[in-house]
Amino acid sequence: MTKCEAPAVRLTPRLAAAAALVRKDRIICDVGTDHALLPCYLFSKGARRLIASDVRKGPLDAARENIKKYHAESGIELVLSDGLKNIAYAEDIVIAGMGGELISRILSECIFFNADTRLILQPMSRAEVLRRTLYKIGFELLSEQTVCEDGRYYVIMYAAYTGKIKEIDELFAYTGKLEDKEYLKRLADTLERAADGCANSEPERSARLKALLEQIRKV
């Protein structure tokens, strides 16, 4: 009897862009894996040392189903963990689909980063907080890209550990290494609305945001 083949794993453009940055021959951890589609996809592309972790049991049950469906049991370990707390070690760490503040907290609590650590991050909000945190805990951004999915722009950051702590300026915190004109235009528009919204209650903050958005418009 022939063993049935695993179906192909299909990723959305957002997760496909994150997956493309992962080194398949490394120990890979997908934090907040939910459905575990990303590790299942990486397994189908040859990765064999994968950890799929989540803070809740429900997503891990869904992940287990998918791992079975895609015949990836031999390469993916499931771990119940708040961030990286129960993860002994990983080299390529993916954290996608969470807020920038939560990702910052998870990274700040990790104790095993070294020169071989790479981060692939996709914050849903507060990208500026995450960039500041990255440089504060010794990472450097290697590249950033935007992915447009269903009319919404997502930022994907790729960072390496250097151990050098650096403070970044306001413009870099908001724009990082991004050059996508449409994304930057939307960012400036969002900041303009925020500046207008606090013009009376917080005039100083409003002026700071206006100065920043003018800088972004020049970029």
Ligand SMILES: C[S@@+](CC[C@H](N)C(=O)[O-])C[C@H]1O[C@@H](n2cnc3c(N)ncnc32)[C@H](O)[C@@H]1O
């Ligand atoms: C919106 S889903 C994103 C799933 C997937 N990473 C993606 O980008 O499609 C967020 C997942 O993160 C998990 N999560 C939230 N806080 C977490 C934490 N502190 N540690 C680990 N996982 C967490 C949630 O349980 C949920 O499954």
